[in-house]
Amino acid sequence: MVLARKGSAMIYVILFLEFFKVGLFAIGGGLVTLPFLFDLSEQYAWFSTKELADMVAISESTPGPIGVNMATYAGYHAAGLWGGIIATLGLVTPSVIVIVLLARLLDRYKLNQNVQNILSGIRPAVVALILFAGLEIAKMAIVDLKTVIMLAVWLMMIHFWKRSPIFYLILAAVVGLVFQV
Amino acid sequence: MSDISNELPITTGCLMRQLWRLYKLFFKIGLFTFGGGYAMLPLLQDELVRKRKWLSEEELLDLYSIGQCTPGIISINVATFVGYQQAGIRGAVFTTMGMITPSILIITLIAAVLYKYMYNRYVTYAFDGIRVCVVALILDILYGLWKKNVTDKKAAVIFAGALGLLAVFNLSAVILVILAGAVGWFWHGKVQQ
Numbered sequence: 001m002v003l004a005r006k007g008s009a010m011i012y013v014i015l016f017l018e019f020f021k022v023g024l025f026a027i028g029g030g031l032v033t034l035p036f037l038f039d040l041s042e043q044y045a046w047f048s049t050k051e052l053a054d055m056v057a058i059s060e061s062t063p064g065p066i067g068v069n070m071a072t073y074a075g076y077h078a079a080g081l082w083g084g085i086i087a088t089l090g091l092v093t094p095s096v097i098v099i100v101l102l103a104r105l106l107d108r109y110k111l112n113q114n115v116q117n118i119l120s121g122i123r124p125a126v127v128a129l130i131l132f133a134g135l136e137i138a139k140m141a142i143v144d145l146k147t148v149i150m151l152a153v154w155l156m157m158i159h160f161w162k163r164s165p166i167f168y169l170i171l172a173a174v175v176g177l178v179f180q181v
Numbered sequence: 182m183s184d185i186s187n188e189l190p191i192t193t194g195c196l197m198r199q200l201w202r203l204y205k206l207f208f209k210i211g212l213f214t215f216g217g218g219y220a221m222l223p224l225l226q227d228e229l230v231r232k233r234k235w236l237s238e239e240e241l242l243d244l245y246s247i248g249q250c251t252p253g254i255i256s257i258n259v260a261t262f263v264g265y266q267q268a269g270i271r272g273a274v275f276t277t278m279g280m281i282t283p284s285i286l287i288i289t290l291i292a293a294v295l296y297k298y299m300y301n302r303y304v305t306y307a308f309d310g311i312r313v314c315v316v317a318l319i320l321d322i323l324y325g326l327w328k329k330n331v332t333d334k335k336a337a338v339i340f341a342g343a344l345g346l347l348a349v350f351n352l353s354a355v356i357l358v359i360l361a362g363a364v365g366w367f368w369h370g371k372v373q374q
Contacts, residue, residue, distance in 0.1 A: 121365015
C-alpha cells in the first residue's frame with residue numbers, strides 16, 4: 001500500500017474510493033460505518049484503533065451526523081484538510097446517486113396500491129425504531145435524579161411552549177453548563 | 182412544490198437563490214444535529230413539515246424507512262431526497278453539501294487544534310445537557326407519530342412486534358423494515374381482495 005501513504009497524491013483517489021465503498025455498503029445509521037472504518041485502520045496506516053475510538057466519541061457529541069463526522073475525521077487523519085473533504089464526498093456520493101434514482105421511482109409509484117400497503121406496514125415499525133433509538137440515547141443521557149427532572153421539564157416545555165428545536169438545544173447547552181449534569 | 186418548479190420556466194438567478202436557500206437550510210439542520218439520523222428527526226419535522234410544508238409527517242417517516250434500507254447514512258439520504266424533490270439533481274447536491282459542511286468545518290477544527298479541549302469539563306457539561314434535551318425532543322415527536330400511525334389493531338401489532346424484535350433479538354433495522362413491509366403488503370393486500 002505504498003500509494004496510500006501520506007503526502008502522495010494518489011492517497012486522495014484511494015480515500016475517495018474507499019469511502020465510496022463505505023457509503024455504498026453501510027446500510028442504515030451512521031454507526032454502521034464503524035466496522036468499515038475498523039477495516040480501513042487495519043488495511044492502511046491512516047489511523048490507529050485507539051484514534052478510531054476517540055473519533056467515535058467526538059463524532060457522537062459534536063454537531064453533524066455521526067457517519068459524516070467520522071468520515072471527515074478519518075480522512076483528516078489520513079491526509080489533512082483535503083483528505084477530510086474527499087473522504088466525506090466519497091461517503092455521500094453513493095447516497096446521492098441511489099436516492100435520486102429512487103426518488104424518480106417513488107414519485108411514479110407513490111399512489112400504487114401495493115406500495116401503499118407496504119408503507120402502511122413499515123410506518124408503525126419505523127415508529128418503533130425511532131422509539132428504540134430514543135431509548136438508546138436516553139440510556140446515555142438520563143443517569144440520575146437531576147437528569148430525570150430535566151427531562152420532565154424539557155418535555156413539558158416542548159409540549160406546551162412550542163418553540164423551534166434549535167432554541168431548546170441552545171438552551172440545553174446552557175442548562176448543562178449551569179447545573180453541571 | 183416539485184411539480185410547480187418543473188413546469189414553470191425558472192430564471193438562472195431564481196434557481197441559484199433557491200439552491201442557496203436549500204444549502205443554508207440543510208447547513209442549519211446539520212449544525213444542530215447531535216447524534217445520528219434519529220436525533221435529526223425533530224429538526225426535520227420542524228423545518229420541513231411544520232414550517233415549510235414540503236413533506237407530510239407520513240412522507241418524512243417513509244423517507245426514514247427508505248433511508249434505513251438503502252446505501253449510505255440516513256441523514257444524507259433524507260437531505261438528498263428533499264433536495265431532489267425541491268430542485269432536481271442540483272437541489273440534491275446542494276442539500277447534501279449543506280448537510281456535510283458543518284461536519285467538515287467543525288471536525289477539521291477539532292482534529293487540527295481543539296482535540297484536547299474535547300475532554301474539557303465544561304464542554305462535557307454542555308454536551309450532556311444537550312443530550313437530555315435530544316431525548317425530550319425525540320419523545321415529543323414520537324407522541325405525535327404514534328397517534329398518527331399506530332391507529333388500528335394491525336398497526337399496534339406491528340409496532341409492538343417491531344419493538345419486541347428490537348429489544349429481544351437486537352434485529353437489524355434493514356431486516357425489520359423489509360419484514361414490516363412484507364407484513365403490510367400481505368395483510369392490507371388481503372383485505373382488499
